[in-house]
Amino acid sequence: RAKLVLVGRSALAPEEQWDTWLATHGANDRTSRRIAAIREIRRHGGDVWTAAADVADVERMREVLCAAKERFGPLNGVLHAAGSLEEGLIQTKTPESVERVFSTKLHGTLVLSQLIANEPIDFFVLFSSTSARLGPPGQVDYVAANAYLNAFAQQAQLRGGPFTTALELIAQELPEPVA
DSSP, rough: OOOOEEESSSOOOHHHHHHHHHHHHOOSSSHHHHHHHHHHHHHOEEEEEEEEETTTHHHHHHHHHHHHHHHSSSSEEEEEEEOOOOOOOOGOOOOOHHHHIIIIEEEEEEEEHHTTTSSSSSSEEEEOOOOHHHHHHHHHHHHHHHHHHHHHHHHHHHTSSSSEEEEHHHHHSOOOOOO
């Protein structure tokens, strides 16, 4: 019975066009998979509303948050899973390409945390990446953005906030290694 607000940079087709979309694009199409996932959530009793917004745009995200609260009532939590990856050697990176990677992870985190600062939420999960620990070649900006999310969550926890990372949640579920 979860009530979910799914926000993405691009809008889904209007619901009355979903059957036509699925018939003309096939099940493996990205949008088709999103439509199928929403329908599956609804089939299990959940309610889903979708909105198009750039998570780093504070005014648009404020509008989305207000509309979500009007539709569903108080906010219980946030799952921040936005991300953008642009692979390339560090010497080929431009300030603009780095900013595109930072925008969703870093700036999006700041926007969301600012907008929910006075909301009595139960959780705020930041989806960083194992890239922050592994440091794969060609992803220096992505590594930095994800390391920022990890540090942000740790600092927020120290201040008593309901922040964590998905990696921390997974680690809590893993068995202890055997020596």
